[in-house]
Amino acid sequence: xxxRKLVKFLSLRYKILAAVLxxxxxxxxxxxxxxxxEGISPEELLSNAISPERxxxxxxxxxxxxxxxxxxxxxxxxxxxxxxxxxxxxxxxxPLNKILEEDSKxxxxxxxxxxxxxxxxxxxxxxxxxxxxxLGYENLNVLKGGVNTWFNTIINPKIPxxxxxxxEFDLYSFRKAASMYFGVAYAExxxxxxxxxxxxxxxxxxxxxxxIPKKKKKKMPIEGGC
Amino acid sequence: MGPLIxxxxxxxxxxxxxxxxxxxCFGFILEASGFSSxxxxxxxxxxxxxxxxxxFFTAAIVSLIGLLYMDYLGYVxxxxxxxxxxxxxxxxIGGAIMGIGFVAGGFCPGTSLSAVAIxxxxxxxxxxxxMVGIFIFSELYPxxxxxxxGYFQGNLTLIDSxxxxxxxxxxxxxxxxxxxxxxxxxxxxxxxxxxx
Numbered sequence: 001x002x003x004r005k006l007v008k009f010l011s012l013r014y015k016i017l018a019a020v021l022x023x024x025x026x027x028x029x030x031x032x033x034x035x036x037x038e039g040i041s042p043e044e045l046l047s048n049a050i051s052p053e054r055x056x057x058x059x060x061x062x063x064x065x066x067x068x069x070x071x072x073x074x075x076x077x078x079x080x081x082x083x084x085x086x087x088x089x090x091x092x093x094x095p096l097n098k099i100l101e102e103d104s105k106x107x108x109x110x111x112x113x114x115x116x117x118x119x120x121x122x123x124x125x126x127x128x129x130x131x132x133x134x135l136g137y138e139n140l141n142v143l144k145g146g147v148n149t150w151f152n153t154i155i156n157p158k159i160p161x162x163x164x165x166x167x168e169f170d171l172y173s174f175r176k177a178a179s180m181y182f183g184v185a186y187a188e189x190x191x192x193x194x195x196x197x198x199x200x201x202x203x204x205x206x207x208x209x210x211x212i213p214k215k216k217k218k219k220m221p222i223e224g225g226c
Numbered sequence: 227m228g229p230l231i232x233x234x235x236x237x238x239x240x241x242x243x244x245x246x247x248x249x250x251c252f253g254f255i256l257e258a259s260g261f262s263s264x265x266x267x268x269x270x271x272x273x274x275x276x277x278x279x280x281x282f283f284t285a286a287i288v289s290l291i292g293l294l295y296m297d298y299l300g301y302v303x304x305x306x307x308x309x310x311x312x313x314x315x316x317x318x319i320g321g322a323i324m325g326i327g328f329v330a331g332g333f334c335p336g337t338s339l340s341a342v343a344i345x346x347x348x349x350x351x352x353x354x355x356x357m358v359g360i361f362i363f364s365e366l367y368p369x370x371x372x373x374x375x376g377y378f379q380g381n382l383t384l385i386d387s388x389x390x391x392x393x394x395x396x397x398x399x400x401x402x403x404x405x406x407x408x409x410x411x412x413x414x415x416x417x418x419x420x421x422x
Binding site: 024 | 396397403404407
């Protein structure tokens, strides 16, 4: 037998379907809104953050700078004053609080250069790296230890003790050579150079000293005459 | 998670196989719901059958609502879906030509092929006409090229170009669609019935 209630219900089926559609569409309007996540997924960000792959050592950086690697782009994330006082050669200054601004995007969001971020330690540069990595920027590296380690290893390398392994001495000689490339003068080199400097400065400033060799010249023929 | 192919949950090589399966299902359902009849399709323009309007409008709204829910829940990333590029005047002129062909022939390109599959002679002539049209267009392509490739607006959606909240837009569209369905039903009741 035909169920009358069912028939009555089914005669309204289009109206019910229309109501379902409207309720579903209305539900979309009433859904609580949330800020959409941009960039890479949180899981990926975490695994990237744990991984030490982003670090570049000061020795590696020095080697690439000395070989004039054209793909290197150094970015100093310290504030402007520290940047003006001292920074690595050819570094660009993008302070940490300006890292997400539109002007700094072309430097960070590109795939032509290997960007090396650095600060005094690697703390602020890590923060900058996390911010950029979350947005999906690639080719970003962090200088391990930052400017402090740069200074302690490259600019002012520690002389290894007598009983250390030979590779320590190799490393030291590399660092010493690198520091001379970056403009550090060493005592043994300086002492030789200083003579040159004195001669040069003497020639410039002392016109009266020219008189002295003339006197010597006078003395010389006399001595020879004897 | 989704879309499945751009996120490589299904490898790219499967896309044409999936397309063929979806196409077969689409053709089967078109035929099963009587869309291979030119009288039913032309009924939209004469006012005795609005099935085409209802079916396609409902399909669009259901998929729109479903996608927005899935986007909200994080199952589908709407931003990585394909959006068809807009060539403004190409779309307007092409749409007008397509509409004239629709009224005159009683088929849209998809239904004409499904009608050919069940052996309708008018559909065979319709498909031949489409082929001739394609041939003429290809031969005169240099002439049409500025319209075909001009007036490019980018991969726009209505939400982008109107700059409105997508959720409100979908809600208003849904309500509008149901009002249109009700109105079309009223028109259908007043128009003389056609048996086919």
